[in-house]
Amino acid sequence: MGDTIAIERVDHIGIRVRHLDRALGFYRVLGFELAHRAKGDDVAIVRNTHGVELNLIFNANAGDPEANILMDIRDKFPGYTHMALRVASIPATLAALKANGIAITQGPVSFGEPGHVSVFVRDPDRNVIELRGREQGEIEGVARYVP
Known part of the structure; x- marks a missing residue:
């Protein structure tokens, strides 16, 4: 086996969602707050006070x-x-x-x-x-x- 990659930590977790506002409401209960959302981008970055980052990607198929x-x-x-x-x-x-x-x-x-x-x-x-x-x-x- 060759060289290994030195992974330091998980940087973020990407989660595909259907409805951004509904997802933000749920993840707020888990202690996450909106940190960044660029105009025209399908990703909202949320973080908690310990630096755990989730990327809510709101491009899932419609319907529940x-x-x-x-x-x-x-x-x-x-x-x-x-x-x-x-x-x-x-x-x-x-x-x-x-x-x-x-x-x-x-x-x-x-x-x-x-x-x-x-x-x-x-x-x-x-x-x-x-x-x-x-x-x-x-x-x-x-x-x-x-x-």
């Missing part, structure tokens, strides 16, 4: 699908299935999701490293987001995930 083509259909195509975002507090995350009417699609669930819990949600375009954090204290309904 019932399914995410990578996650919800029987055929399993290659591609990115979800992003996982580290949260400071699972209890606070659960409370914020409930207060904002965002449904949990899976979890809270424990897997991988002991003491970590994840909840999964979908954005308005059915993209899967894992919100993962330490189990701080008692969290009701945590199941151990066994594949």
Whole structure:
């Protein structure tokens, strides 16, 4: 094998969306704010206070699908299935999701490293987001995930 590339960190994540305002509203609940949007460009850059950057690319096909083509259909195509975002507090995350009417699609669930819990949600375009954090204290309904 030849030389390797020294990757320092993830720079940003690009997410294709249908409706920019709807996507911005959802990602604001996750702590992201609009950082830049150039006139005539189909990309809105959002960042949180920790420097995590998402590029919301609003050029998806019109309509609201019932399914995410990578996650919800029987055929399993290659591609990115979800992003996982580290949260400071699972209890606070659960409370914020409930207060904002965002449904949990899976979890809270424990897997991988002991003491970590994840909840999964979908954005308005059915993209899967894992919100993962330490189990701080008692969290009701945590199941151990066994594949």
